[in-house]
Amino acid sequence: MNTISRRDFLRTGSAAALGMGLGIGLKRSAFAQDVATPEAGVGQLSGPLDDLRKRLKGKLLLPGDPGYDAASAPANGRYRTIRPIAVAQCADEIDVVTCVKWSGENGIPPVGRGGGHSYAGFSTTRGLLVDIGRLNSVVIDRSQGTAVTGGAALNKNLFDATLNGPLFLPGGTCLGVGVGGLVLGGGIGYNTHWAGLTCDHLRASRIVTAAGDVLDLDDSPPHRDLFWACRGGAGGSFGINTSFTFDLATVPPTDVVYYRIDWKGADAAAAVLAAFHGILQNAPPALNAVAMAQATPVGGNGPRGAITVFSRGQYVGPIDELRSLIGPLLAVPKSTSSTIEPKTFWNMQQMFASTEQESHSFGDISRYAAKPIPDSAVAKLVDLLAACPSRDDKNNGSIWSLGWVGGKVVDKFARTDTAYVHRGMLTLLRPTPVWANDAPPSVGEELMAWTRKMVEIIAPFTPNESYQNFPNRDIADWQQQYYAENFEKLVAVKSRYDPDNLFQNPQSIPPRG
Secondary structure: OOOOOHHHHHHHHOOOOOOOEOOOOEEOOOOOOOOOOHHHHHHHOHHHHHHHHHHOOOEEEOOOOOOHHHHHOOOEHHHOOOOOOEEEEOOOHHHHHHHHHHHHHHOOOEEEEOOOOOOOOOOOOOOEEEEOOOOOOEEEEOOOOEEEEEOOOEHHHHHHHHOOOOEEOOOOOEOOOEHHHHHHHOOOOOOHHHHOOOHHHEEEEEEEOOOOOEEEEEOOOOOHHHHHHOOOOOOOOOOEEEEEEEEOEEOOOOOEEEEEEEEEOHHHHHHHHHHHHHHHHOOOOOEEEEEEEEEOOOOOOHHHHOEEEEEEEEEOOOHHHHHHHOHHHHOOOOOOEEEEEEEOHHHHHHHHOEOOOOOEEEOOOOEEEOOOOOHHHHHHHHHHHHOOOOOOOOOEEEEEEEOOOOOOOHHHOOOOOOOOOOOOOOEEEEEEEEEOOOOOHHHHHHHHHHHHHHHHHHHHHOOOOOOOOOOOOOEOOHHHHHHHHHHHHHHHHHHHHOOOOOOOOOOOOOOOO
């Protein structure tokens, strides 16, 4: 068989290397267009690719084939030039096994894709893209309180299967995101604070390993270590998960209460962030809320006036209790709108759910905070927000505080009980740059430089930890930031199940040696 070594393949077809390190564990990204083409690799591997096509029950798409471009494009336009040598659209789990074994035989790195929403483009590859999108079934067992999903079930698939019922899975709000990517990295959303992380509801999974074995995983021998890694160790390192079994949470028996308050201007942004973090310090699990400030087009009040601010969330309890809890936010002057009203639980979830938007580029870098950052640091963040280099509808920067990530429910697990290590936190701070795919390269460069400055302000007052489901290739010390004290155990798991490092990306868990 005509083969090419994995080392040669990666050397000739990999993305441009990242730049030198730049302060606080970050390094500067290259934004040059990638000139490598997958067509060249197809010529070298025509025989093996023909062999793979014959072995698959599903479809194999090569560059130039109808549907290849759509099947290989990632959600994050920042990585749209990284295209695979082929896309294997798997019909079932057996096809996944076939792809993994073929990759090992031919030295071609495989990358599994369900939703394709990796923030850092880790569901892209120069190798074989293993598209498991057809594995998207959802089966709800109300008597057992469980859901069994295919490895590529989307949030929408699970949302539709549970809508208006008595059970639900706490998770994300973007309906196009895969449940698999969500749970493997942790899984946060508007119900985390009171109902827990998605990975804390995982009961079992099936996975295709580098050897082509299909393993059933749960919290018992012989694969307890790999099951542990699947609860926060992120995707792309240990194999391709083909199904998940979840313990579902029970929908609240009464209505919940929704609130949203809006303001404008830099002074409001500083006041709202400070008040929000103060509330989180003693907030009960029933409060699930966020705060956000975004740079907008400059008008007559100058750049400091061109900042929109809001806080919103839900409370699983009486409306009077919510009013009391968010009193510090209600006291921030000059709000432009304010809503506090009861809603049914499912009406609330439908409102929070977001549908797929036009493809764009983004480069969030998150940072967990264990306590409120000082007012002086908040003021610097707001000053930098006012100086955001791009601030129109398609190209802008914002700062989010996601107040879902801590509290008694999340913290009932110790930091090493699952691979998700970020217990004991108050909130997740997330500078968020977005830009149009067709924007000049300088727009992305400037917004990412702005994002690094935001992190430099936050870093001295926060643990050196970042959410692995918001990965960013600029994070040089990702081993610490994503996994902290759990990293060495993850390396041990990788060494047991994938010692030759078949499954890899720029921030995947490495084997020993």
